[in-house]
Amino acid sequence: PxxxxxxxxxxxxxxxxxxxxxxxxxxxxxxxxxxxxxxxxxxxxxxxxxLPEPSSPLQPSEENWLEPIAWRGVIVALCVLWASNFAAAKLVMAEPGVDSALYALSRFGVAVTSLAPFAIRSVMKAQDSAESNDEPMMDLDTLKEAIVCGAWVAFGYLGQTLGLLTTTASKSCVICSMHCVFVAIIAEIWRVQKISESSVIENDDAAKFDVMQLVPALVAVVGVAIVELKGAGGAPTIGDALSFAQPVGFGMGYLILENIMAKKPEAALPVSAIKLAVVMVASFLMFEASPLLHGGTFSDIAFKLPDFSPILNSPVALGGILYTGLVTTALALWVESIAFVKVPATDASLILTTEPLFAAGCGAIALGETFGTSDYVGASLIVSACALSIFLEKPEAEPVLQ
Known part of the structure; x- marks a missing residue:
């Protein structure tokens, strides 16, 4: 119905x-x-x-223009800290009973001791807060890469110490500055390999080795040579050859650190602690082999515990060790790891060539050394190299993961 x-x-x-x-x-x-x-x-x-979508008054490319400059400024600040190491080391090793081996062991020992508790705490805190499906802050691969990075850095320090036995500090500094050339070459090789291995190549020119990327590094090395050598390089020695471990060791350390931070930016603190621990172990081995550095033979090598009394009894030596260990090593390397998340290794290694300029300034203030015309000429070349690298920088450049 x-x-x-x-x-x-x-x-x-x-x-x-x-x-x-x-x-x-x-x-x-x-x-x-x-x-x-x-x-x-x-x-x-x-x-x-x-209602329209809220838009920023700045274009995306303009919003973050200050961040890259700020992080490069952090690298410059690290250069100032590391440059003060030279003056501090001279003051510490001028004290009776303190040689280079004891200084290195004390410096890196203090650095590891101060950084290790915070690194362990950060890893444990990350494990407690992480969910079951999250990746841990420190996995086995990151641990291995951090150890390898520390080994390369220790290799650079070993070459520096052995080289200084028969070469001058100025020549050693110039050779060390060549790490920017080494980093530029290796980074460019890795970039070309990565593009060549990709299935699609959009631009054939991108897969070619760009020699222009080496120009800023070469200009910077010339500037460092003018600052340090001042026309008095002297005849080549075996120490010069040993000093070439610096650009290789430090350069590989920068490249590996950049790759680690690209994958694990939150692991800056534990990675820094692991690096320092490896360098400290190498410093201890160098301390045990110190008789060879002073003209002894293998029969003179015997296991011995380090005697830190010359440092503890000297306010100057103790202050220098605390400063270099806590500030210029532990704190600086931690900040360096964070900065390498934002700054490519090629740019960082180039900025680090300004270290001799700040070292000369610290020497003039703390040790009464002079800062002459050659220093100003070399400084101009180094600063010009840094500016040139900005103009040649490829906007699409990213860390090359190996």
Missing amino acids: KSESKHLLSLRSTTADEDLATRTPLNNLLSQIPLGNETTSTKLLFARRQ
């Missing part, structure tokens, strides 16, 4: 209305509030459709 059909249709309509009101009570309530000729819900919908 028609009455029953109407009744069923009425029930269905009522049920549908109740269901709609139950599912969307807020919309149902707003629809009952009149506002002119339209309901509030219609007004809200119209406003939501018409």
Whole structure:
């Protein structure tokens, strides 16, 4: 009958209305509030459709222009700290009973001791807060890479120490500055390999070795040579050859650190502690082999515990060890790891060539050394090299993961 059909249709309509009101009570309530000729819900919908998306007054490329400059400024600040190492080391090793082996062991021992508790705490805290499906802060691969990075850095320090036995500090510094050339070459080789191994190559020129990327590094090395050698390099020695361990060791350390930080930026603190621990072990081995450094033979080598009394009894030596261990080593290497998340190794190694300039300035202030015309000429070349690298920088450049 028609009455029953109407009744069923009425029930269905009522049920549908109740269901709609139950599912969307807020919309149902707003629809009952009149506002002119339209309901509030219609007004809200119209406003939501018409309001434009909030836009930044700056273009994306302009918003973060300050961040790269700021992080490069951090690298410059690290150069200032590391440059003060030379003056501090001279003051410490001028104290009776303190040689280079004891100084290195004390410096890196203090650095590891101060950084290790914070590194362990950060790893444990990350493990407690991480979910079961999250990757740990320190996995086995990161641990291995950090140890390898520390081994390369220790290799650089070993070459520096052995080289200084028969070469001058100025020549050693110039050879060390060549790490920017080494880093530029290796980074460019890795970049070309990565593009060549990719299945799609959009630009053939991108897969070619760009020699222009080496120009800033070469200009910087010339500037360092003018600052340090001042026309008095002297005849080549075996120490010069040993000093070439510096650009290789330190350069590989920069490249590996960049790759680690690209994959694990949150692991800056434990990676720094592991690096320092490896360098400290190498310093201890060098301390045990110190008789060879002083003209002894292998028969003179015997296991001995280091005697830190010459440092503890000297306020100058103790202050220098605390400064270099805590500030210029532990703190600086931790900040370096963080900075390498933002700054490519090629740029960082180039900026680090300014270290001799700050070393000359620290020497002039602390040790009364002079800062002459050649220093200003070399400084101009180094600064020009840093500026040139900015103009030659490829905007699409990214860390090459190996």
